[in-house]
Amino acid sequence: LEFRRVLFRSAKDVAVFTAGGTAVAPNAFSYVDKPTVGSVSPAFGPLAAGTQISITGTNFTNLGAAATVKVGGVAATNVTLMNPTTIIAKVPAGTAGAKDVAVTTVGGSDSKAGAFTYVAVPTVSAVSPLAGPASTDTPITITGTGFTALGSGTTVTVGGVAATSVTLASATTITAKVPAGAAGAKDVVVLTAGGSVTRADRKSTRLNSSHANI
Secondary structure, three states, X not given: OEEEXXXXXXXXXXXXXXXXXXXXXXXXXXXXXXXXXXXXXXXXXXXXXOOEEEEEEEOOOOOOOOOEEEEOOXXXXXXXXXXXXXXXXXXXXXXXXXXXXXXXXXXEXXXXXXXEEEEOOOEEEEEEOOOOOXXXXXXXXXXXXXXXXXXXXXXXXXXXXXXXXXXXXXXXXXEEEEOOXXXXXXXXXEEEOOEEEEEOOOOOOOOOOOOOEO
């Protein structure tokens, strides 16, 4: 019994030769190149599952078995092969930090190190000063955790109005200038790629023109 094959990357006939003759199965076997992962977009998202990512690369295929995707070693969901160079999928829940993204087909596996970063929801522990005039440009300092420049960066609103001159001093400190506002306590909201947090402790009441409520 003898098997003969030629190594090309398209469907091939499989022939079996015996003393009694030859049998041929047309296009019975396909050689599949190993996939490559080039880029992942977006490259970040919250810890919760469900962020849809688009993976670009080469040699993506469902031939033989559906392509699979893992993020940080955990299987992604809703994996859809758009074409040989694009796969979309939804990431699983994860822990904060950069994770590898891997694609597996019958041709093999490839991964891109640190291609997707999980971003924790920020926290706000303090806003200083607690009060200021109703006019604009009162500077405030916000302290907390999880502040990041990923994506659109970190944004701040005070009383629902965008603050200006928002500066990410570190992962734990933001400086900004409050917008104009009516007298009274106002919520301070910090939004990052990981989500948003509102500092709104109603125990602190401002009698004069107030821009920060903690």
